Amino acid sequence: MSNQSTNSTGQVHHLRRMTVAWVILSVIGDVLFSIFVAPHVPPGRLTETAAKDQTDFNVLFEMAIPVLFGVWIYLGYSLVVWGDKRNKDAAFSGDAARHNTTTIVSWMAVTTVTVLFLAGFGTYALVVDHGSGGGQGPNPAFAPSGALKAETAALVGKATWAPGSKNVLPVQVIGQQWKFTYRYPTFGGFESSQLVLPADTTIAFNVTSLDVIHSFWAYQLGVKADANPQVNDVAFTTTKDPGNFIVRCSELCGIWHGAMYDSGQVESQSSFETWATTTEAANAANTALLPAFAWTYVPSANGAGGGYYPNTQDPFSKVEVYGSGTKSAA
Amino acid sequence: MTISDERSTEVSGPVSGHPHEARRLSWTQRPGLLSQNIITAIVFAIIGYTIGHWFGNYLASGYSYIANSGQNSIADTLALAFGVVGWLGGIGALNYPFAKLFGVDGLEEESPVDNWTKYFRYTLDHKVVGLQYVVGVLLFMFTGGLLAMAIRTELLNPTTHVFSPDTYIKIVSEHGTVMMMMATSIIVGPLGNYFVPLMIGSRRMAFPRIEALSFWIFTAGYMVIFSALPYGGFPTGWTGYAPLQTQSGPGMVSYLLGFAVIGTGMILAGFNQAVTIINYRAPGMTWGRVPVFVWSILATASLLTLATPVLFAGGLFGLLDKTVQTAFYVDEHGGSSYLWQNLFWFFGHPEVYIMALPGFGIAGELLPVFCRRPLFAYKVSSAGMIGVALLSFFVWQHHLFQSGINPDMRPLFMLTTELISIPTGFIYLVGLGTLYRAKIRFEIPMLFVLALFFNFLIGGVTGVFLSDVPVNVTVHGGFFVLSHFHYTIMGGLLFAFMAGIYYWMPKMTGKMMNKKIGKWHFWLMFVFFNLTFFPMFIIGLLGQPRRVFTYATNLQGLNDFSSVSAFILGFSFLVFFFNLVYSLWLKPEVAPANPWESLGLEWQTATPIPSYNFERIPVIMTDPYRYSEDGAPAYADLGTSGAPDTTTPTMA
Ligand code: HEM
Ligand SMILES: [Cu+2]
Ligand SMILES: [Cu+2]
Numbered sequence: 001m002s003n004q005s006t007n008s009t010g011q012v013h014h015l016r017r018m019t020v021a022w023v024i025l026s027v028i029g030d031v032l033f034s035i036f037v038a039p040h041v042p043p044g045r046l047t048e049t050a051a052k053d054q055t056d057f058n059v060l061f062e063m064a065i066p067v068l069f070g071v072w073i074y075l076g077y078s079l080v081v082w083g084d085k086r087n088k089d090a091a092f093s094g095d096a097a098r099h100n101t102t103t104i105v106s107w108m109a110v111t112t113v114t115v116l117f118l119a120g121f122g123t124y125a126l127v128v129d130h131g132s133g134g135g136q137g138p139n140p141a142f143a144p145s146g147a148l149k150a151e152t153a154a155l156v157g158k159a160t161w162a163p164g165s166k167n168v169l170p171v172q173v174i175g176q177q178w179k180f181t182y183r184y185p186t187f188g189g190f191e192s193s194q195l196v197l198p199a200d201t202t203i204a205f206n207v208t209s210l211d212v213i214h215s216f217w218a219y220q221l222g223v224k225a226d227a228n229p230q231v232n233d234v235a236f237t238t239t240k241d242p243g244n245f246i247v248r249c250s251e252l253c254g255i256w257h258g259a260m261y262d263s264g265q266v267e268s269q270s271s272f273e274t275w276a277t278t279t280e281a282a283n284a285a286n287t288a289l290l291p292a293f294a295w296t297y298v299p300s301a302n303g304a305g306g307g308y309y310p311n312t313q314d315p316f317s318k319v320e321v322y323g324s325g326t327k328s329a330a
Numbered sequence: 331m332t333i334s335d336e337r338s339t340e341v342s343g344p345v346s347g348h349p350h351e352a353r354r355l356s357w358t359q360r361p362g363l364l365s366q367n368i369i370t371a372i373v374f375a376i377i378g379y380t381i382g383h384w385f386g387n388y389l390a391s392g393y394s395y396i397a398n399s400g401q402n403s404i405a406d407t408l409a410l411a412f413g414v415v416g417w418l419g420g421i422g423a424l425n426y427p428f429a430k431l432f433g434v435d436g437l438e439e440e441s442p443v444d445n446w447t448k449y450f451r452y453t454l455d456h457k458v459v460g461l462q463y464v465v466g467v468l469l470f471m472f473t474g475g476l477l478a479m480a481i482r483t484e485l486l487n488p489t490t491h492v493f494s495p496d497t498y499i500k501i502v503s504e505h506g507t508v509m510m511m512m513a514t515s516i517i518v519g520p521l522g523n524y525f526v527p528l529m530i531g532s533r534r535m536a537f538p539r540i541e542a543l544s545f546w547i548f549t550a551g552y553m554v555i556f557s558a559l560p561y562g563g564f565p566t567g568w569t570g571y572a573p574l575q576t577q578s579g580p581g582m583v584s585y586l587l588g589f590a591v592i593g594t595g596m597i598l599a600g601f602n603q604a605v606t607i608i609n610y611r612a613p614g615m616t617w618g619r620v621p622v623f624v625w626s627i628l629a630t631a632s633l634l635t636l637a638t639p640v641l642f643a644g645g646l647f648g649l650l651d652k653t654v655q656t657a658f659y660v661d662e663h664g665g666s667s668y669l670w671q672n673l674f675w676f677f678g679h680p681e682v683y684i685m686a687l688p689g690f691g692i693a694g695e696l697l698p699v700f701c702r703r704p705l706f707a708y709k710v711s712s713a714g715m716i717g718v719a720l721l722s723f724f725v726w727q728h729h730l731f732q733s734g735i736n737p738d739m740r741p742l743f744m745l746t747t748e749l750i751s752i753p754t755g756f757i758y759l760v761g762l763g764t765l766y767r768a769k770i771r772f773e774i775p776m777l778f779v780l781a782l783f784f785n786f787l788i789g790g791v792t793g794v795f796l797s798d799v800p801v802n803v804t805v806h807g808g809f810f811v812l813s814h815f816h817y818t819i820m821g822g823l824l825f826a827f828m829a830g831i832y833y834w835m836p837k838m839t840g841k842m843m844n845k846k847i848g849k850w851h852f853w854l855m856f857v858f859f860n861l862t863f864f865p866m867f868i869i870g871l872l873g874q875p876r877r878v879f880t881y882a883t884n885l886q887g888l889n890d891f892s893s894v895s896a897f898i899l900g901f902s903f904l905v906f907f908f909n910l911v912y913s914l915w916l917k918p919e920v921a922p923a924n925p926w927e928s929l930g931l932e933w934q935t936a937t938p939i940p941s942y943n944f945e946r947i948p949v950i951m952t953d954p955y956r957y958s959e960d961g962a963p964a965y966a967d968l969g970t971s972g973a974p975d976t977t978t979p980t981m982a
Contacts, residue, residue: 014767042871043804056800064791071758071787075780078765083772084702095959098704103763111755119745122798126741132800137734212574213667215732215807219873224803226733228668229573230661233734246882250807250875252567254574255496258878298662 050222135225175214175227195264378416460524500563531612551592572659600634614950626691689826706763714756785821810870836921
């Protein structure tokens with residue numbers, strides 16, 4: 001109590017030192033991060049979606065650095081300066097030490113503003129980037145324009161995508177223990193174990209499963225959507241240049257979950273077109289034996305050999321209200 | 331003080347000796363092998379198991395779906411369920427209810443023989459139950475830890491495998507389930523049961539029988555969850571997602587029933603703690619004078635009572651699907667695998683705060699003691715814990731951002747999740763504020779508390795990354811999440827548990843934990859915890875999903891680094907166990923009555939603590955934590971002349 005004045009000057013002293021160290025280190029940390037780390041942060045920039053997810057991560061990280069440094073500097077400073085060995089006769093007033101309205105209110109204000117900013121920023125990114133490559137269920141709220149049209153056409157085997165068309169290309173991803181296969185409804189609904197995508201195109205992945213829950217994670221595309229049986233989980237991405245990417249299952253699906261991975265390619269629009277039409281022709285005989293293309297497939301209760309029947313007829317198929325709430329022609 | 335008048339009515343009641351002493355002993359109470367103790371429990375459990383199994387086969391083996399599959403889940407379920415009932419009956423948990431039911435007298439479960447055998451019996455003293463829990467959770471932790479070592483061994487090499495994929499996934503699943511259930515109880519069970527009554531100046535818990543029951547159910551649940559291994563394991567991870575759950579073999583029954591059993595124990599424990607804290611506080615202990623550790627247990631208890639019933643129901647539905655062919659989670663028959671995800675996480679997110687709040691409580695409780703100054707912003711800290719507890723019911727779908735459930739609501743769940751950082755931030759405000767101009771004593775418990783603040787910061791900040799939906803696309807389902815929750819649970823809760831053990835061991839056993847070994851333990855655990863788990867953030871960002879036995883070859887360096895660190899981290903636990911053995915049995919050092927010069931009420935009674943805790947019910951005179959305050963009154967008036975010195979310890 002008697003040394004009130006040294007208390008208050010001491011206080012200013014400590015906080016000022018810490019603030020200076022904090023500002024300097026945070027600026028250095030942020031600058032170093034943006035130059036050396038940020039450009040390499042996963043998932044990279046193969047697609048628009050991936051690039052935006054990367055930017056988001058980097059923004060969060062640049063905000064995290066001052067938070068981390070703030071606490072670390074404070075902790076480090078206190079441990080060095082206020083250890084009891086160095087500090088035998090420090091005096092503080094118990095009552096003053098237990099409460100300080102300014103500190104409390106400003107702490108709450110700063111954390112609240114930060115958190116609200118983050119939530120707003122995340123929401124904005126999610127909306128403008130059409131769901132940021134995440135699975136949006138059968139009725140995506142943040143669909144890019146033209147997606148509904150392309151999906152509706154795909155259901156009856158019509159193609160809206162062609163090289164140079166800028167239209168959306170629907171691709172179906174079917175998970176099963178323990179592999180992914182892909183169907184291309186705009187190319188006669190052939191099924192392939194290869195995932196090939198055209199460059200500069202918005203892709204609508206329609207992800208579903210034949211058995212347990214899987215998760216379709218196309219790492220460099222910035223896409224992840226759970227594959228649920230009887231659910232059409234839609235995720236969008238917009239490819240840019242050609243390149244390779246990895247696909248891994250990221251939801252535990254049983255014994256061989258760890259081995260459920262493959263890779264895919266983004267190719268130029270013309271070579272994609274060539275690949276798709278060639279495969280369509282080569283697979284035609286097999287495609288005829290497949291169930292008709294549908295958003296989901298139900299394991300047949302009595303189909304011999306574990307056949308599957310399509311549920312295009314299902315009156316509750318959620319795809320009927322896909323995108324806009326209007327019925328599509330099925 | 332006016333409240334002192336109240337006390338005269340409180341002091342009566344037996345202080346020594348046992349109320350039933352005079353009566354002739356029934357067999358349940360006799361000392362020695364003939365009475366009810368853990369051996370009768372084991373025998374009864376085996377008998378129950380056998381009867382249940384026989385009964386299940388008798389009932390159902392003729393059903394065609396069972397005859398065709400060669401797996402009778404009904405028999406497995408009944409066997410385990412009857413086994414649990416046998417265990418509880420064998421230990422004596424059912425004596426009292428049955429005695430009351432049939433009007434028989436003299437079947438009380440507590441043995442009047444006060445010797446070491448009470449630790450192996452159905453004992454109602456909260457201090458015995460607390461110590462039983464210490465041993466129980468350590469056993470749990472040790473087995474879960476061995477499984478963790480197995481996981482890191484397999485991940486040493488992406489192409490050479492130690493285990494088959496089948497064995498590996500079952501090890502991972504068992505590890506996760508065991509650890510989560512252990513972590514749920516690790517502080518509430520041992521330290522909550524032991525110290526809450528002492529810290530609120532009570533002679534007992536509100537429901538001593540329920541308290542003992544919660545412990546013995548906990549042990550039964552532990553064994554049920556472990557029975558998964560002899561049953562062939564389960565491949566679903568601790569999250570148990572359907573339809574994989576529906577597809578799996580008998581090990582899944584152990585998982586589902588194990589949750590239901592342990593869940594029952596959690597509900598009982600939470601309920602008992604809440605009632606005790608609300609109703610058994612000593613006179614003068616207004617809500618503004620309750621120690622923060624007690625606040626944290628109250629917040630946790632409310633989560634335990636309100637969230638766990640959902641887990642219980644979820645597990646039961648799964649069991650019904652497996653046994654009597656209901657279809658709660660079977661899509662083809664009108665059920666939904668989403669239902670399990672929703673139920674599981676509706677419980678699961680409050681659960682993660684069940685595994686965080688008690689740690690905050692210990693941090694808040696210990697900081698003033700080792701900073702020699704009052705807790706900064708006491709009210710903010712209790713508000714933070716209540717706020718976290720409330721908000722934790724509104725965020726569960728952040729685990730399902732990519733699942734396709736309710737996708738339009740993702741912005742909402744992103745917001746609620748990030749809002750939790752605000753009350754969590756309160757805890758940091760309180761912690762950092764308390765360090766300000768303190769006189770920090772670097773004792774072992776304090777080191778663990780400081781480490782908690784370091785680790786949990788990383789856990790919390792990465793939680794904000796996860797809650798950002800665009801970033802979640804990359805980090806969900808991978809090693810990033812894995813690292814995030816190890817930083818919060820292991821880096822937070824487990825470090826807090828260690829702080830609590832080092833801090834309160836002198837009170838519980840009258841012996842000091844060795845400081846030198848403690849230092850080794852702390853530094854090994856702290857450094858290698860970070861070296862084990864920090865690389866996992868990078869591994870996750872670089873694309874490694876969770877629960878895989880193989881990974882990209884370019885990640886081997888990081889994985890090996892993490893594995894080797896994990897082995898040393900595992901070793902640090904052996905150092906801890908060694909310290910326990912060394913300090914308690916090999917070279918015991920008698921602890922001073924109040925080794926940390928704490929003002930806490932629990933340090934004001936005698937050591938060893940009399941069975942009724944306080945000779946007279948203390949009267950609380952002022953706020954807790956008035957360290958180094960000139961002229962501060964003593965926290966409590968213990969009403970005895972012979973009580974330990976309760977004046978503020980002078981600054982050394
Ligand atoms: C500021 C605080 C926190 C935030 C913002 C946060 C956020 C999140 C989010 C968004 C996820 C889902 C990640 C995903 O699967 O995509 C998650 C997972 C998880 N969190 Fe937290 N969290 C926080 C604190 C905690 C705490 C305190 C604990 C436990 C003590 C915890 C334990 C977990 C666990 C166990 C999981 C993963 C469960 C699993 O998938 O198996 N978190 N967290
Ligand atoms: Cu899979
Ligand atoms: Cu959560």
